[in-house]
Each structure stands twice: as structure tokens, then as C-alpha cells.
Amino acid sequence: MSKVVWGILSSANIGIKRVIPAIQAGERGVIGAIASRDAAKAAATAQRFGIPRSYGSYEALLADPDIEAIYNPLPNHLHVEWTVKALDAGKHVLCEKPIALDAAEAQAMVAARDRSGKRVIEAFMVRHHPQWHRVRELVRAGRIGTVCALQSAFTFPMRDPNNVRNVPAYGGGALYDVGCYPIVTARYVFGAEPERAIALVNRDAAGGVDQVTSGLLAFPRGGQLVFSSALKLALYQRVVILGTEGRIEVPVPFTPPKEQGTRIIIDSGGSVDGSSAAVEQLAPVDQYLLQCDLAAAAFRGELEQEFPIEDAIANMRVIDALYRSARSGRWEKP
Ligand SMILES: NC(=O)c1ccc[n+]([C@@H]2O[C@H](COP(=O)([O-])OP(=O)(O)OC[C@H]3O[C@@H](n4cnc5c(N)ncnc54)[C@H](OP(=O)(O)O)[C@@H]3O)[C@@H](O)[C@H]2O)c1
Structure with missing residues (x-):
């Protein structure tokens, strides 16, 4: 089975310290690209982790047709906006906790998941x-x-x-x-x-x-x-x-x-x-x-999500x- 190709949305600290190395050490994923608001930062992070492509905007990452799944570690107020954009661009999403600023805002993710047919998971490792x-x-x-x-x-x-x-x-x-x-x-x-x-x-x-x-x-x-x-x-x-x-x-x-x-x-x-x-x-x-490999399996439809986005909204x-x-x-x- 081919590996899920991830795109990393930003040069967030949690990505650099934990999640990028975890995807790369896991069995189910490979990182295809990283984006930052700052093209030089994206390029430097890509070089550091051997990521083949880097982008100077988040939009460019979502437009990359080779990216299958997005890891979203943006600040909390941007979780919903960019997760919905990623789903609408046809990508699965692993989004950092807390999923939103409130439950009402998070409902937009349910609608985006349902219209896109893609999966979205809250990253409670x-x-x-x-x-x-x-x-x-x-x-x-x-x-x-x-x-x-x-x-x-x-x-x-x-x-x-x-x-x-x-x-x-x-x-x-x-x-x-x-x-x-x-x-x-x-x-x-x-x-x-x-x-x-x-x-x-x-x-x-x-x-x-x-x-x-x-x-x-x-x-x-x-x-x-x-x-x-x-x-x-x-x-x-x-x-x-x-x-x-x-x-x-x-x-x-x-x-x-x-x-x-x-x-x-x-x-x-x-x-x-x-x-x-x-x-x-x-x-x-x-x-x-474990989180990233399980997310990849869920994205490929190989396992049911134990904690769907409705669980994140309950939290x-x-x-x-x-x-x-x-x-x-x-x-x-x-
Ligand atoms: N699961 C866990 O163990 C865990 C641990 C820590 C944090 N988290 C979660 O991960 C998320 C990020 O936390 P972090 O500590 O990694 O944050 P961080 O280092 O500040 O990274 C956030 C990134 O978001 C981008 N960004 C876009 N708009 C921004 C804005 N207006 N202000 C600041 N940054 C902006 C920046 O990347 P560019 O400049 O590259 O665009 C920045 O590097 C949070 O939701 C947090 O709750 C989870």
C-alpha cells in the first residue's frame, strides 16, 4: 500500500518538534510539501527535514494535487478556517487541538467533511x-x-x-x-x-x-x-x-x-x-x-475513526x- 502524502500547514513548533519527525518515522506517511507565510522559512524547514517541496503561502499547499492529507497546527483561531479550506480542496485533515474556539464554529467542519467526503481528525495524541x-x-x-x-x-x-x-x-x-x-x-x-x-x-x-x-x-x-x-x-x-x-x-x-x-x-x-x-x-x-499512522489508515478508509469530529465538538x-x-x-x- 502506498504511503499517504502529507502537506504541513506552517512551520509551527509542534510540527517541527513532534509531528513532522513522527510522520517521517512512521510506516504510513510521507511528507510531500510544507507551507509557511514566509517562503524562506518554508524552504529552510523543507531542507532541514528533506521535504521535497515548499510554498510561501498556505493556498499554494492546498492547490498541490499530490497532497492527500493536511496537518493543521495553526494557532487555535485558524483551525476551522484552514481545515474547512483543506477539506474543500479535497484533502483529509489532522487538525490540532482544540478543534475550534467554540462548538458553534466547529460545526463548519462537519458540513465541510460531509460535502467533501474527506476525513477530519482532532490531534489528541x-x-x-x-x-x-x-x-x-x-x-x-x-x-x-x-x-x-x-x-x-x-x-x-x-x-x-x-x-x-x-x-x-x-x-x-x-x-x-x-x-x-x-x-x-x-x-x-x-x-x-x-x-x-x-x-x-x-x-x-x-x-x-x-x-x-x-x-x-x-x-x-x-x-x-x-x-x-x-x-x-x-x-x-x-x-x-x-x-x-x-x-x-x-x-x-x-x-x-x-x-x-x-x-x-x-x-x-x-x-x-x-x-x-x-x-x-x-x-x-x-x-x-501512532496518531499519524492511524490517521493515515483512517484517511484510506481502512479503519473507522474511533473519535470522529463530533467527538471533538463534544469536547x-x-x-x-x-x-x-x-x-x-x-x-x-x-
Ligand atoms: N498535540 C500537542 O501535543 C500539541 C503541542 C503543542 C501545540 N499544539 C497545538 O498546535 C498549535 C500550534 O501550537 P505551536 O506551539 O506549535 O504554535 P507556533 O509554534 O506558534 O506555530 C503556529 C504557526 O502558525 C503560523 N501562523 C499563522 N498565522 C499566525 C499568526 N497570526 N500568529 C502566529 N502564527 C501564525 C506560523 O507559521 P508560519 O509563520 O510558518 O506560517 C506559526 O509558526 C496550537 O493549536 C496548539 O494547541 C498541540
Whole structure:
């Protein structure tokens, strides 16, 4: 089977650091071209990665008939616009998270997918990491009894005021950038949508983006997620799943380095200091590589998408509800 020919939309950092190398290391894809608003930057990036063609505009990339799929890592406010343009140009799309600035905007992707017959996937790489497949298996097998609550944090220091995360007009802010991960993870573990949401937001006085956002989601049958996300705190990420018969802890839940194995801690609660815990060790994998190879298989129609764009819109509805709650001070329904 021939490889899917990808086009890379911009010289985004996440593409350069993770996704371009992942496509190139994978089995299912090859990169045919890259575009930047700056032709020289596109050419330099193409040369660095051995990409055969480069373009000085995004339009030129979409007009390239040899490109079958687009990877869209533009700033958040451009996700919908360029994903829809790519679908309308007859390309499949892997689009970075969060899929849009709100769920209403994201609906345009459904219409574009349906009229183009092409596929569009939100790039939540975490759900392709075997550690989350294993956690879901343990939960479904009842290893910690009935799951009652997830606790999570995802924080890191991004102090550059010009970074897209700190620019309100570009869809900056902690909830869009990192708070989306605890949400997608809780929806994955519970296998359900939250019924209501409440949030507390601390905004950056100067720039206006949310710097620290904490949220509480109520899932069916009493399930809960409580999380904090932040852009100017020290690097930290964690998920703890609390059940009636124990807890599962995932120490590096979202961005485990591809060179390092991961651990899942399972504790039946026999000791208060955690010494009763068992540890499962998983081999190192590149979750971006798995994501891109699975996307390529989905683009070729070889597998059903487990998470269609409607799932991305459901995640977006939760983010919308949390931002609404921060304004209203009340519980909001996604
Ligand atoms: N899944 C993950 O692990 C992960 C990790 C990090 C980020 N992300 C997501 O990936 C996206 C990009 O994040 P990033 O940190 O890679 O951003 P970034 O380095 O700032 O890259 C964004 C790129 O978009 C292009 N662009 C077009 N219009 C722009 C504008 N008005 N302002 C700034 N850049 C503009 C620029 O490329 P040209 O100059 O070449 O046109 C720029 O390099 C975000 O949606 C983010 O949420 C995902």
C-alpha cells in the first residue's frame, strides 16, 4: 500500500518538534510539501527535514494535487478556517487541538467533511498512547471498583507574551491549551459526556487570557472530574483515578517522551503511604507516530475513526460550558 502524502500547514513548533519527525518515522506517511507565510522559512524547514517541496503561502499547499492529507497546527483561531479550506480542496485533515474556539464554529467542519467526503481528525495524541488503552482496560475490568472521580493537573511555564498561548485573539489561554487534556481524558475514562460544569478562572490582567483555570465536571452516575490547568506555573501533569476499591495513577498522562517508558500505578489502598501500590511498566512509544499512522489508515478508509469530529465538538462544548460558568458563576450544561 502506498504511503499517504502529507502537506504541513506552517512551520509551527509542534510540527517541527513532534509531528513532522513522527510522520517521517512512521510506516504510513510521507511528507510531500510544507507551507509557511514566509517562503524562506518554508524552504529552510523543507531542507532541514528533506521535504521535497515548499510554498510561501498556505493556498499554494492546498492547490498541490499530490497532497492527500493536511496537518493543521495553526494557532487555535485558524483551525476551522484552514481545515474547512483543506477539506474543500479535497484533502483529509489532522487538525490540532482544540478543534475550534467554540462548538458553534466547529460545526463548519462537519458540513465541510460531509460535502467533501474527506476525513477530519482532532490531534489528541494522548488517546493513542498504550498507557490510556491499558487504563481503560483496567477500569472496565473493575480493577479499582466503580470509578467515582478523576483528579488532574496540567501546568507549564509559558511566559513569552508573544507566544500564541498568551494572545487572546489567537485562542490563547490555559483551558484551550492544556485544560482540554483532563477533559478529553475524563470523557475517555468514563465513556460518557459530562452533564454540567463549573469553573474558576484567573485572567492575566495585561493580556486577558486565562492563566489558571480550574474546573469541576459532573458525569452521569455521580462521576466527577476536578482539574487545574495553567500557563505560568511550573511543569507538572498528573491523573489520579479514584474508585471504590482503589486508585490508578498515571504519572505522565499527556506528554510522555517517546524515549521513556511510562508507568501506571495501581493501588488497592492497603497502606496510607502508597507502599501497597503495584506498578505496571510500559515500553517507550511515540504517541505522535501512532496518531499519524492511524490517521493515515483512517484517511484510506481502512479503519473507522474511533473519535470522529463530533467527538471533538463534544469536547469543545465542555470547554464552552466552563468558560460560560466562569462568567456566570454558576453550573452550566455543555
Ligand atoms: N498535540 C500537542 O501535543 C500539541 C503541542 C503543542 C501545540 N499544539 C497545538 O498546535 C498549535 C500550534 O501550537 P505551536 O506551539 O506549535 O504554535 P507556533 O509554534 O506558534 O506555530 C503556529 C504557526 O502558525 C503560523 N501562523 C499563522 N498565522 C499566525 C499568526 N497570526 N500568529 C502566529 N502564527 C501564525 C506560523 O507559521 P508560519 O509563520 O510558518 O506560517 C506559526 O509558526 C496550537 O493549536 C496548539 O494547541 C498541540
